[in-house]
Amino acid sequence: MHHHPHPRERDTAAFAPAAPLASLVAAAECVPFISVPPRHSNQQLLFFFFFFFFFFFFFFFSFASPTEQLCSSFLLLLLVIVRTSAGDNRTTPNGATAAVMAAATVGVLLRLLLLPVVVVVSLLVGASRAANVTYDHRAVVIDGVRRVLVSGSIHYPRSTPDMWPGLIQKSKDGGLDVIETYVFWDIHEPVRGQAQQYDFEGRKDLVRFVKAVADAGLYVHLRIGPYVCAEWNYGGFPVWLHFVPGIKFRTDNEAFKAEMQRFTEKVVDTMKGAGLYASQGGPIILSQIENEYGNIDSAYGAAGKAYMRWAAGMAVSLDTGVPWVMCQQSDAPDPLINTCNGFYCDQFTPNSKSKPKMWTENWSGWFLSFGGAVPYRPAEDLAFAVARFYQRGGTFQNYYMYHGGTNFGRSTGGPFIATSYDYDAPIDEYGMVRQPKWGHLRDVHKAIKLCEPALIAAEPSYSSLGQNTEATVYQTADNSICAAFLANVDAQSDKAVKFNGNTYKLPAWSVSILPDCKNVVLNTAQINSQVTTSEMRSLGSSIQDTDDSLITPELATAGWSYAIEPVGITKENALTKPGLMEQINTTADASDFLWYSTSIVVKGDEPYLNGSQSNLLVNSLGHVLQGSASSSLISLQTPVTLVPGKNKIDLLSTTVGLSNYGAFFDLIGAGVTGPVKLSGPNGALNLSSTDWTYQIGLRGEDLHLYNPSEASPEWVSDNAYPTNQPLIWYKTKFTAPAGDDPVAIDFTGMGKGEAWVNGQSIGRYWPTNLAPQSGCVNSCNYRGAYSSNKCLKKCGQPSQTLYHVPRSFLQPGSNDLVLFEQFGGDPSMISFTTRQTSSICAHVSEMHPAQIDSWISPQQTSQTPGPALRLECPREGQVISNIKFASFGTPSGTCGNYNHGECSSSQALAVVQEACVGMTNCSVPVSSNNFGDPCSGVTKSLVVEAACS
Structure with a gap:
């Protein structure tokens, strides 16, 4: 049934929530109908005008991510002002008086000033329009379009708010579409269940972090957990959770489920309140509940399965409007997507034909432990893993980590996880890009994106090209779109394979990407990026x-x-009890330190004495007992001198991060558990059951x-x-x-x-x-x-x-x-240091593909294909000031330690200097046409080391 609306209905409808842009423009066209009654002075009008603008800007800019409803409210307010003025209009039969004309002039100015406001708000409405995020068997679907997405983990508390925009921009420049982060329960709720105790300030400002991602035009995957592992203290759980009566972690336990649901709801409500879900026009397109539970759920039996199903249902009931995932959970119930974590996930398949293949943790390196060597992962292998995943049907991949950051304070898990959480990530702990890893992965992402039209339009078709080699083709039925991946999974031998009538050389453990099914745009083992x-x-x-x-x-x-x-007990609130107490249950992790103190009266003829000497034997669960450390039971045996009369024994037990992973990790103890003995040649005295006095923390704390x-x-x-x-x-x-x-x-x-x-x-x-x-x-x-x-x-x-x-x-x-x-x-x-880039280097051979930036589309390259060596200064304002080394031929070595080979062009240094010195970046074709041919019939490379200033 149709009707003709009242004029006010019509105007109001133009500003209804979710109005199309055309309607908003139509609303703007109503502005010229403003007229000002002669009885209103210009001063009154000016006051009214500035009052409105003050209200508009104060109210609007309080919200960094405005929703459609908010913007529509502004437009409605604007309309009320317009219509109120128009309703009061007075005219004279014989035409406008001078006063009326003057007022009309002011009205025209007002109309002109208000029009940009309407346009700006209209654009903001469009910018914040809600997105519909779903999925099918191939991909995450955003507004009806399948997406091939590249994601990277950045944990907000492991860097600072001042660092966030730069880290996010470098992630975007590196080809990421999504930023993924855990939510860390312990930092947000240090005290149980008190609304005023929630902490979202400083490095804990999750809303600010998500908005920073949105400002860069990227999406967010919010992994709420709230168990997160993450090499974080107690897996992200607040230690007070351990003391909730009747609680058992991560199983079908009412006390635990109530606390978990309460915090999860708090996070979801906080995100909704800021309009941050995609369904509200925000950047969050995915959320995760629980974390790697499938790795350990067998230890919890049927109760674990019941808990997992409850967690899934609870998450879905929160109505975020975006899909939920469970990682490493092969039996995740619909509609949750089960995802893969690991160094490789190309062989992973989801548990339903209706779910996409997603990789939530591609470990870009590994974490560092105190007492361990520094781990790193070669860029070629990481790129190989990424390309294999997309080759084998994956469409969402996340680097864990893309920037690792720092474990400030006492946030490390473990025990013994180091303060640095660098993770050999593409962006290092200090926020600097790690080359060649960052650049090589950026090129991989560009190659994947060139294939995206085929990846989302077609199903993969697999064929063998010989032993340990495989081709995967994505081709539409009408052959209008085609992309191919050629893989050599042999760890030893390079291969030459035939594909579509052409021969392709595949280095061992590599993937070549052909966005047009003909030309190789990238091979994962051949790095074009600088070092x-x-x-x-x-x-x-x-x-x-x-x-x-x-x-x-x-x-x-x-x-x-x-x-x-001071050594020993110095606080008035010390606690005395018979027997030895476990450390975490005693300190509630309020401090790393717990003093154990007892005393013994010695006569001098005890059987555990050898003269005045005795051996003190202490058994402890760790993590550190002064002078000795181990990840398991610590045995400290040391000679002590006892004197007649009262002797005091003080032991300082130290934790170095609480356990964060494994079944029942929350029950793993620490501290002196005994026995504690004094022993001599003729006997021993067990002190374990005597009275011990306990002091939590240090006096200095x-x-x-x-x-x-x-x-x-x-x-x-x-x-x-x-x-x-x-x-x-x-x-x-x-x-x-x-x-x-x-x-x-x-x-x-x-x-x-x-x-x-x-x-x-x-x-x-x-x-x-x-x-x-x-x-x-x-x-x-x-x-x-x-x-x-x-x-x-x-x-x-x-x-x-x-x-x-x-x-x-x-x-x-x-x-x-x-x-x-x-x-x-x-x-x-102790010394202070600053981190600086000392050299930029690159090593590109004649056999490398052309620079990926030369590709305009999957079917077309620019006019100058061919390999090229590219250098770029890492910081804005820098130029290449010096070429430290240049060689075209058969050079060898690594950045900072290159050598000329048996074959070397005498023109290399001059050619590179001419192309690069004084430039912020340069590109040098790798060709004998550019340098001459110092050794015909030999595959040659160009190596350059340069400095920027």
Whole structure:
């Protein structure tokens, strides 16, 4: 039934929510009908006009991601103003008076000023229009279109808000469509169930992070968990959860499910409140519930399966308007998508023919542990894994991690996971792109995107090209679109294969991508991207260097202050109980430290004595008992001297991150569990059941010695401060290094402890914990299956000496550095460093495909195909200032250590200098036409090392 609306109905309808842009333009066309009554003075009109604009801008800019409903409200308000003015209009039969004409003139100006407002708001309405996100058997579907998506993990609390926009932009420049992050329950709800205790400030500002991703034009995959693993303390659970009466984690337990649902709802409501789901016009297109539960659910039996199904149903009931996934859950119920995690997922298939093939964690490297060597993953192998996944029907792949960042404070899981969470990711811990990994993967993404029309339009067709070689073709029925992947999965031998009548050379363990089924745009084993070498440049040999250009005179004068941390029980709130108590149940992880103290009266003739000597034997679950550490049971045996009368025994037990993975990980204990014995040649005394007094944390922690804004009489200023003494606090002042290069502190010379810059913890340091002497390789062969211990470096060296200090932690002028040193060290050896790119290099052969940027579309390349070496300075404003090395022929070596081969063109250096010096970037064709042919019949390469300034 149709009717003719009342004029006011018609105007209001034009501003209804979700109105098409044409309707909004029509609404703008109503503005010229504004007329101003003569009885309104221009001053009144001006006041009314500015009042409206103040209201508009104040209200509008309170919302960084406006929704359609909000924008429509503004338009409706604007219309009310317009119609109110029009309704009050007065005219005279004989024409307008001068006053009326003057008012009309003001009205015209008002109309002209209001028109841009309507247009701007109209555009914002369109920009924030809700998206319909679904999926089919091939892909995630956004507004009815299948999408081939590349994603990368960036965890918001592992970097700083000041770093987020740059990290996200570098991710976008690297070819990502999606940013993926976990949500970390423990940092958002440090105290149970108190609404005012939710913390979304600073590095915890999840809404700000998601909006930053949206501002860059990327999507978000929000992995709520709320168990996240992530090498994060307690797997992301707040430790108070352990103390909820009757609770059992991650199983069909009402107490746990109630807490999990409450927090999950809080996260979803927070995202909805900010309009961040795609169904509201926001960037979030996917969410995850639980995390890798299928890896361990068998330990929970039928109750585990019931819990998994409950979690899926609970998530769907939250009505986010976007699909949910469960990773590593082969029996994830519909409509949840089960996804794959691992180093390779090309052989993975979802549990339903209606679900797409998705890879939520492609491990770009591996995490570092204190006491372990540094793991890395070759770019060629990572690229091979990515290409194989898309070749074998995958359409969503996520790098875990794309930027790893830093485990600030006490956030590391483990135990013994290091403070650096660099992960050998494409963007390093400091926010700098890691080359060639970042650039090579960017090229892979471009190649995949050239194939996207075929990938979303056709089903894969597989055929063997010979032993360990395979072709996959995506071709439409009318043959109008065709893309192909040629794979050689042999870990040893290169292959030459026939495909569509042509011969293609496939290096071992590689994939060639042909977006037109004819021309190779990229081979995963052939890197066109440049290599960068970064170095940490020390700002003086020590923090007390008196060079004014490095360290301020105030620092040299102030030197170090110190405060002694007392041994044993010093707090009034200490607890005394018979027997030995498990550490985590006692401390609730309020501190890494727990003192165990008892006393014994000795006469001098006890059977456990040998004269005045006895052996003290302590068994502990770890993680650190002063002087000894192990990941399992610690046995500390040490001679002690006892005197007649009362003797006191004090033990300091230390945790280094709580367990974060495995069935029942929440029940893994720590601390001194016994027995604790005194033993001698004639007997032993078991002290395990005697009265023990417990002190949670350090006295310095209670006094907030780490906070420089709180003065304390404990600090002693003395040039002769103690060194190599355990249990001591140090404090000094420093000036931040000039410029904007990333900053780190080198803790070489210290033992183990924690550091704070201006009151913010930069994490635990432990430079005395060395990697094993063996297990590392000089050059890791990318060919063959990767594992976390395949490619290791820095054997026999400290696992970590450099600790990131974000620029946002620093302030102009004086800054404070505070340390708690547990084992003993010399703070005069500490130095500040900045991370800088020392060289950019590239190595491209005549056999490499053309630069992928020369491809305009899947069917067309530019007019100058062929391999080319490309260099680009990493920072804005830099130019290539020097060519350190250039060779065309058969050069060898690595960036920073190249050598000319037996065959080398004499023109190489001059040609490269002419093309590159003074340029921000340059491209040099790799061809004998450019350099001459120093050795005919030999495949030649161009190698260049350059510097930027």
